[in-house]
Amino acid sequence: MIDLSKTIDLSTTYLGLKLKNPLVASSSPLCEDLSSIRRMEDSGAAAIVLQSLFEEQIEFESGELDRFLGDASERGPEAFTHFPELTHRVEGPEAYLEHIHKCKRAVNIPIIASLNGSTLGGWLRYANDIQQAGADALELNIYYLPIDPKLSGEQVEQQYIDLVRALKTEIRIPLAIKLGPYFSSMANMAHKLDLAGVDALVLFNRFYQPDYDLEALEVVPNLILSNSHELLLRLHWIAVLYGTVRADMALTGGVHNATDVVKAMMAGAKVAMLTSALLKRGVSYLDTLTTELLLWMGDHEYDSIRQMQGSMSRNATPQPKAFERANYMKVLGSYAMH
Numbered sequence: 001m002i003d004l005s006k007t008i009d010l011s012t013t014y015l016g017l018k019l020k021n022p023l024v025a026s027s028s029p030l031c032e033d034l035s036s037i038r039r040m041e042d043s044g045a046a047a048i049v050l051q052s053l054f055e056e057q058i059e060f061e062s063g064e065l066d067r068f069l070g071d072a073s074e075r076g077p078e079a080f081t082h083f084p085e086l087t088h089r090v091e092g093p094e095a096y097l098e099h100i101h102k103c104k105r106a107v108n109i110p111i112i113a114s115l116n117g118s119t120l121g122g123w124l125r126y127a128n129d130i131q132q133a134g135a136d137a138l139e140l141n142i143y144y145l146p147i148d149p150k151l152s153g154e155q156v157e158q159q160y161i162d163l164v165r166a167l168k169t170e171i172r173i174p175l176a177i178k179l180g181p182y183f184s185s186m187a188n189m190a191h192k193l194d195l196a197g198v199d200a201l202v203l204f205n206r207f208y209q210p211d212y213d214l215e216a217l218e219v220v221p222n223l224i225l226s227n228s229h230e231l232l233l234r235l236h237w238i239a240v241l242y243g244t245v246r247a248d249m250a251l252t253g254g255v256h257n258a259t260d261v262v263k264a265m266m267a268g269a270k271v272a273m274l275t276s277a278l279l280k281r282g283v284s285y286l287d288t289l290t291t292e293l294l295l296w297m298g299d300h301e302y303d304s305i306r307q308m309q310g311s312m313s314r315n316a317t318p319q320p321k322a323f324e325r326a327n328y329m330k331v332l333g334s335y336a337m338h
Helices: 034-043 093-106 120-133 153-170 186-196 228-241 258-267 276-281 285-299 320-332
Strands: 012-014 017-019 023-025 047-054 111-116 137-141 175-179 200-203 211-213 218-220 248-252 271-274
Touching: 012 248, 023 285, 034 047, 034 093, 034 285, 047 093, 093 111, 093 120, 111 120, 120 137, 120 153, 137 153, 153 175, 153 186, 175 186, 175 248, 186 200, 186 228, 200 228, 228 248, 228 258, 258 271, 258 285, 271 276, 276 285
Parallel strands: 023 047, 023 271, 047 111, 111 137, 137 175, 175 200, 200 248, 248 271
Antiparallel strands: 012 017, 211 218
């Protein structure tokens, strides 16, 4: 029997890092445990994104000045300070940085740190600490709600741009930014971030929405794991952006099987990130995914991951505008009444 792992090249690059395959274990409770991280590497993970370091869980010097953007009140005081109540254990900076050290000693695959800041000074301070701790790259996990009706969409976007520019002047390791899908012009926002120097766009963040307990009259956490249906929005935007931005793209949210990984690659992603699938099926599922991916590629005569990347993107069609409208009309006419 032919060993497909020797005839099919699963390697890809992401954030300038050479990866053995496109399967990246993204931030989850699994990433807090060193033994789980070792098992993820053994099972086939090509890189790991650690859980986020949340700045607002750290006592911050009250007089720290933001030397890059000036007085935050000029841009809207809630810009980087409105965060949901946290529902899981969050490590302080020393423990988090030590965890990076331990991960780097324990495994040979890249370790990507994740930072969720609440002030510009905090983003910069902890990004530098993370770099010094030895992380191979940094992912910005931005969560805030622009609740001030006087704050315009353009002002919101500018905060993201300014943050990326400030961090790119401070750190040398590659920088990714994890975005939500709610910008009024996603293509324009992606291009602005690309021009600001971001090295990768991670599409899309899953913002968890709280629920109401009507008996206790309380707002309660409501964590629902993803499913493959959520892949569709990610595929659409990665396919649209492929070939128009310099930054790499990672698909996160809805990757549950080998065909999901193939779709992500064909849309134009460099990696497919998994969280819910590993929480549901266990770390060993990575090995199953790798085998199924090799079998699919062998059956469909693909020699490498690079061969399929972007092959079904909007950029791959000779008439992209017509292609978009044709797909829209197909969807509208696809439902059959019974």
